[in-house]
Amino acid sequence: MDYAKNMMDKLSIEQAKIELLNTAYANDRTAIARLDPRTLFLWYAFFGIAPWFIHNTIILAGLLAFTVTTTIMTKVSRLILLILILGLLGQGGYLLIASLFFGGDLAVLQPLLLLTVKLAVISLASITVFCSMSPEKLSIGLLSIGVPGQVSFSISYGYRMLPVLLEEYNHVFMCYRLRGKAPEKKGLLYWRMAAYFVKLSVISFYPLLLSTAKRARTTVEALETKGSKNAFTNPAVKKLKLSSLRMGGQDYFFLAISFTFITALFLLGHYY
Amino acid sequence: MQTVKERYTLTQSQKMMVFILSMSLYGLSNMITELVPSVYVGPVEFSIEYFAFIPLTLCILFHPLYAAIGASLGEVIFGELMLGQFGGFGELEKFISFSLAMYIAGIMVTDPKNRQQVGMAALSGVIIHQLISMMVDIGKVWIGVDDFETLPGLAESVVVVEGFAFFNDVLFSGILFALIPTLYFVPRLYGKIEPLLGMKPRTRENTHSTRGILRPKLVIAAVLLAFAAFGFEFLSETDLNIFEWEAPFAEQLETNLIWISIGVAAVLSLSILFAIISRNKKAKDRIAHE
Structure with missing residues (x-):
């Protein structure tokens, strides 16, 4: 009963509010958070879609390692990571048990593992991009890519x-x-x-x-x-709102590193 | 008669009001459902999937398009972005399917006082949404796993797991959190909440004006076509897998077919969205010019 009471205290509305504001505003001092939103969107445009069409184990493992690194750099709260890991394991495990039940064997394990890796790359990429941006930055960024x-x-x-x-x-x-x-x-x-x-x-x-x-x-x-x-419709207003955006040296540096890494990875995956 | 009809069309700021109302309330409810833990009894999950009654009630009482889009955006902002669970492109699918389902539920009701109509709309809204998300989930495993067809057990298990989740959600969330609360809220709020936004309640006569602009018959027909594209694809594939398990697959052809059908479905749904948006724009322009 004490345990339940403790849990209730932790789950109070106040706590939830504090946790939310932390997620939104706490980590805007990291290296990735200082990047321009457009850089991050461009980066995400690759990491959010490409894993679906890659079936090469080496390339996927490399992408996973890269997104894990960027996620560590953004200093995301542990709660979010825990939820993500539980979700991924839960879905994969559920499918595995069900397919064993329908007369499959352990051969299913390997493709399911690959699927889980793909999902992990995509989720980690989105955490990297969207958790590191403060709400103001996100809304300006969205405005700059043509969202109403x-x-x-x-x-x-x-x-x-x-x-x-x-x-x-x-x-x-x-x-x-x-x-x-x-x-x-x-x-x-x-x-x-x-x-x-x-x-x-x-x-x-x-x-x-x-x-x-x-x-x-x-x-x-x-x-x-x-x-x-x-x-909402006047272009002059939009221009004024977007005037704070600037692509700096660190943006090009980040994109160049990602590009080099991906190219090297694809070459590696192709030859082995 | 013409002047009376025109008075019922919403102004731009009234649409914005409906949008904000739907966004903030459904967003709030999303945050609450995220915080409530779910209970498992064996494989059956008793969780509060979503408080679908909020967008359903608002879509029935107000302009369905703005209430539906507002609710989806509210879910993305409050339920995902602020909790740090924003899934990027994955949210797009949720956004489209949820607003589509709520919009269809909204235009199904011509008279908010008719309880039978309201109940039907509430249930079909949930069913449409869950059906789309089930297909997308199955499709995800399909695309994500390389040699999907050749693995014994995987195809059936995906269909069974997702189908089970579908029935679970429709029966549990659909009845407890969509049908019953909507039947409770709509008659109570009808005529009370509209004056707060400076509008007249929806009646049989004035729904005609929104219907004239959006032409639901066309929209529904197009949606059904898109569904059929998805559904036939899905059926034919599972049949192949069940009855001709050992048959060697003409793999190249098959993957091509999958891509073609997905492409057709995507093009169809995009064109529907564009049709809705451009129709709306045209209607707006017409109103602005008059």
């Missing part, structure tokens, strides 16, 4: 509003708990309690829907007074 202004606005809006919304949801939920009556019998495996909490968590959205509707209206009216409807 509404999307980058939504990213900044999300980061600002999330703490407020989470707190409000927590309040409503607690109010329902105070006014309501928890089931007296816990039921087998606490199922009555679980059902009660699930029901509350769904019903809590009713007041929240109404209050968020009001808030959305206020936001849009505030945006209108600043002429945002025009700003």
Whole structure:
């Protein structure tokens, strides 16, 4: 019971909020975080797609080693890595057990391992790119590759509003708990309690829907007074927003190193 | 009569309101479902996959396109980006399939007061979304594993694992977190939430105006075609694997066929998206000119 209580403390809403802000803002001082967003997108365009079409073990292993290195350089929080590893192992293991059940043998193991490596390369590449960018940088970067202004606005809006919304949801939920009556019998495996909490968590959205509707209206009216409807489509505004972006020496250096590494790897994989 | 109809079309800022509302609420719910742990009973997973009732309710009550796109973007921003789980290109597939499913559910309802219609729309929204994601998941293993067909057991196991997850999600998440809450929320919010955004509630008469712009028949037909392309491909492949297990495969031909069908499906779905977007733009321009 003590253990459960400890877990509950760690899973509190406050803790979640702190963890989130850490993920967003904590690691923007690393070497990769200082790169231009366009460099990172270009890099990701290769590492996010290419592994699907490579079936060579040596090349895949090399790519995995490279993305592991970049991930270590970005100093991602351990929680995210743990979730990733568990997910990859879970999917691979599940498929392995199921295919053994259907009369396969251990020959399935090798291709499944390759598939897992591919997925790992892709996920690590996306962690490298997207966890190292701060939200401001990400939204400017997206704007620069032609994503509509509404999307980058939504990213900044999300980061600002999330703490407020989470707190409000927590309040409503607690109010329902105070006014309501928890089931007296816990039921087998606490199922009555679980059902009660699930029901509350769904019903809590009713007041929240109404209050968020009001808030959305206020936001849009505030945006209108600043002429945002025009700003989303005006090229001059976009130019002004993108003026902080600059490709520096470190960007070219990073791209050159990646390119050299990949070329060497492909040559190696081709001849062995 | 014409003037009355025009008054019901949404202005640009009203669309933005629907978009922001749907984005922030569905994003918040996503964050909550990510934090709630899942319970396994054997292979059956009792987890809260998503609170699909939020985008469903909003798509039924408001303009379906903006509510659907807002919800998908909210999921990407709150549920993935902020938790550090952003999957890059993988999110694109989720984005398209989820907004497509929610949009279709939204246009299925012509009268939000009709409970039967609302229930049907809620269930089919979830089924469409889960069906697309199941096919994509199977396709991933297909492309990712080199000699997929020659390995005994793998093909069946992928289909069984993914099919099982599909039924699990539809029966559990679909009924508990889409059907029942949507039936609870839509009648309660109808007529109450619209004035907060400065709009009139959707009725039988004014849904006509949005329908006229988007022509759901065309969209649905195109979507069905894309589905058929995916589905036939999928069926023919599994049949081959089950009945002619030892037959030597004309590998080159087969991989070519796979690529061709995937290409056709991709082209179809892209053209649908473009059609929707350009139609919308045209409609907007028309409104702006009038």
